Structure formats: structure tokens, C-alpha cells
């Protein structure tokens with residue numbers, strides 16, 4: 001075995017230094033150094049609490065708090081030397097504190113363990129991350145409301161099975177995405193409540209013999225509640241899994257959103273234009289303008305689902321309490337949060353720049369017999385049973401396919417071949433405007449309802 005020097009923090013009971021490869025293999029500092037700010041906040045709160053508990057003097061506390069502030073500045077200035085032999089962010093910072101303060105630095109770890117420390121750090125970090133994600137989510141939702149308002153009267157085909165079904169307003173379609181994102185917002189806010197519970201004070205697993213005052217650290221760190229069981233406190237990673245589940249749903253939504261944007265920018269649809277700054281070209285085909293941002297977001301969805309599956313698998317079957325397995329929670333969690341935040345940011349920037357091609361959308365709605373259901377509903381109002389009306393309109397559509405005419409293009413005589421109940425007033429319901437305006441109830445596609453939904457959406461955002 002090759003060797004490096006024994007880790008000073010726990011080297012006491014060891015008779016040979018840890019193998020150099022094992023040291024690298026078990027270290028987490030390369031990725032957990034990202035937690036430095038929250039690690040320092042947690043340590044400062046812990047030191048303050050220890051003073052109130054009579055464990056540290058006020059002078060010791062002040063030295064520790066100031067020393068940690070200095071270390072944060074070193075890290076942010078890029079002058080801090082991260083050492084793999086010190087394993088993780090916690091021991092790197094503590095070692096540097098001791099280097100600066102001498103014996104006082106060694107007192108910081110009184111009454112705690114890296115086990116409750118790391119659980120505290122991740123929760124503090126994730127809480128901030130969720131808040132930053134919610135900012136982007138809000139921005140995206142506000143952009144959707146704005147566009148939906150502008151496009152409240154724009155008509156496009158609505159699809160089922162990706163076949164033209166009924167005309168809808170573009171504003172209404174945009175608000176479907178708004179609705180999905182509102183649920184994502186609710187889920188993240190709800191998840192944040194369980195992220196925001198404090199494990200600090202659980203110590204290694206059983207609590208500590210010092211007279212710690214957990215309500216003090218809880219308040220200093222802004223946690224909503226204190227974890228009620230120390231064994232659970234150091235081992236619980238539900239909050240990370242929940243976050244990845246909420247993030248997975250949000251990414252799934254963005255992937256559907258993406259897919260539609262990709263379809264709509266294609267030469268076959270041409271429903272919208274995305275500005276050049278969200279697209280790239282091809283190195284070989286000069287005519288190409290590829291919708292890279294939505295494609296990439298659609299692709300990145302997989303990473304977040306992977307993080308969710310990874311964390312569930314990580315925790316499955318783990319005995320209480322802390323196990324080294326848990327060190328593996330960070331990379332997937334970091335990646336899921338980064339991916340969601342960046343994807344939302346890209347969409348929030350892109351949505352206001354979507355340029356609908358209203359004439360093409362309208363023309364697509366006009367073709368494809370999208371008002372066939374309206375004709376059936378018209379006949380129902382004339383007293384026929386719906387099933388018979390469905391049949392009658394089916395014949396009319398067949399005639400339209402054969403003759404190349406849409407329903408609204410047929411003469412009254414042509415239409416009356418299928419039912420003598422059809423009269424001149426039919427043309428009002430066969431128009432696209434007639435069709436969308438008729439769906440005038442909460443959640444319907446009528447422009448008036450889109451405007452009402454935009455208003456409700458704005459009220460919702462204002463309450464957040």
C-alpha cells in the first residue's frame with residue numbers, strides 16, 4: 001500500500017496511514033466544496049449556540065465566527081487550498097480554522113458530528129436552491145401569461161392523437177403550460193417545508209452529552225422545525241428524493257413544452273418562429289435553424305429522472321443511521337437542481353420571444369374539419385340525439401374529404417343533403433370564431449375565458 005499522511009481528525013486509533021487511492025476514492029471534497037457557504041453558516045450558528053450553552057466563551061465564539069468569515073473570503077477569492085487528504089468540505093474548513101486560530105479552532109466540533117453537519121448543510125443549500133428555482137419558475141409563468149393575453153384571440157388547431165381535433169385559441173394552449181407549472185410550484189413549495197427541518201444536534205446518531213439548545217440553532221438558521229429523532233436526523237434523505245421527484249415532474253412538463261416547440265418550428269408546422277439567439281445552425285446544411293434550446297431541455301430531462309432513481313436506490317435498504325453511502329447523495333442532487341434551474345431560466349428567457357405565425361395557425365385550424373363537433377352540437381340543438389348527429393356529420397366529412405371542401409366551404413344545399421335540419425344559421429357555428437367563442441365556461445378555450453384565466457393567473461402570481 002502506498003501511503004499519505006494519516007488524517008489528523010480521526011487518525012488517533014489508526015496504526016497505518018490510509019492508502020493513497022482509498023483516500024481519493026472515499027473523499028468528497030471535489031464536489032461537496034460547493035456547500036462551503038452553508039457549511040460556514042451552520043458552523044457559525046453552532047458556535048453561537050455553544051456559547052449560550054456555556055460550552056464556549058464569548059471570545060472563543062467571536063474568534064470562530066470571524067475566522068470562518070475569513071475562510072469564506074479566502075474560498076471566494078480562490079486562495080483557499082482544498083486538500084483531498086482532508087476528505088470533505090467540513091474537514092477542510094475546520095482544519096483551516098485550526099491553522100488560523102490554534103486550539104480554539106479545535107473546539108468548534110464539540111457536540112456535533114459530520115453526520116448531522118452534512119445533513120444540515122445539504123438542507124440549507126437545497127432551501128436556497130429551491131428559492132432560486134422558484135424565481136425562474138415565476139418568471140416563466142409571468143411570460144406565459146403575457147403571451148397568452150396577447151394571443152387570446154389567435155386560433156390554432158387543437159390536437160388529440162396529434163390529429164386536428166377542434167379549434168382552440170393559442171392563448172388557451174399557453175395557459176395549459178401555465179397550469180402544469182403552477183402544480184410544479186405547489187410541489188416545490190411543499191417539498192421546501194420538509195427540506196427546512198433541522199437535523200443539527202443529532203450529532204453522530206444518538207444526540208450529544210452537551211447541554212445543546214437546538215431551538216437556538218433552529219432559529220439562527222431559519223429552520224421551521226427541529227428533527228424529532230437523532231437517528232432519523234442523520235440518515236433521512238427523503239427531502240432530497242422529494243425534491244428530485246418534484247424536479248422530475250417539472251422537467252417532464254418542460255420536455256412536453258419543448259416537444260411542441262420543436263414540432264411547431266418545423267417546416268411542416270411553421271406555427272411559430274423562435275428568435276435566432278435560441279437556435280443554432282448546421283455545419284453542413286446552410287438552410288438549417290435548429291431549435292437547440294428546447295431540444296436540449298427535452299434531452300436533459302433524463303438526467304433528472306436518473307437522479308431520482310439513483311437516490312431512491314441509494315436509500316433503499318439502508319440500515320439506520322448514517323452510512324457512507326449517503327455521501328453519494330450530493331452529485332445527483334446538485335445536478336438535478338442545476339438542470340432544472342438552467343432549463344427554467346432558458347425557457348423564461350425564450351417564451352416572451354416566441355413569435356406565432358397567426359395566419360398559418362389559422363389556416364391549419366380551418367383545414368382538417370376542426371369544426372365537425374360544432375356541427376354535431378348544432379344538430380343536437382335542433383332536437384336530434386347526439387349519436388345520430390355524430391353519424392350525419394361523419395357523412396358530411398366523408399363528402400368533404402372526397403370533394404376537397406371543408407365544412408364551412410360547402411353550400412347550404414350541399415350540407416342539407418345530410419340533414420334537412422341544417423339551415424342558414426349553421427355558418428355561424430362552422431366558423432373558427434364561432435367554435436372557440438362557444439366554449440365559454442371556466443377552463444374553456446373562448447378568448448373571453450383566456451382573458452379571465454390570465455387575470456386569475458396574475459392574481460396567483462401576486463400572492464406568492
Ligand code: ARG
Pocket residue numbers: 028032087088114115118322324326327328
Ligand atoms: N463527506 C461525508 C458525506 O458527504 C460527510 C459525513 C461523513 N461522516 C462520516 N462518519 N464519515 O456524507
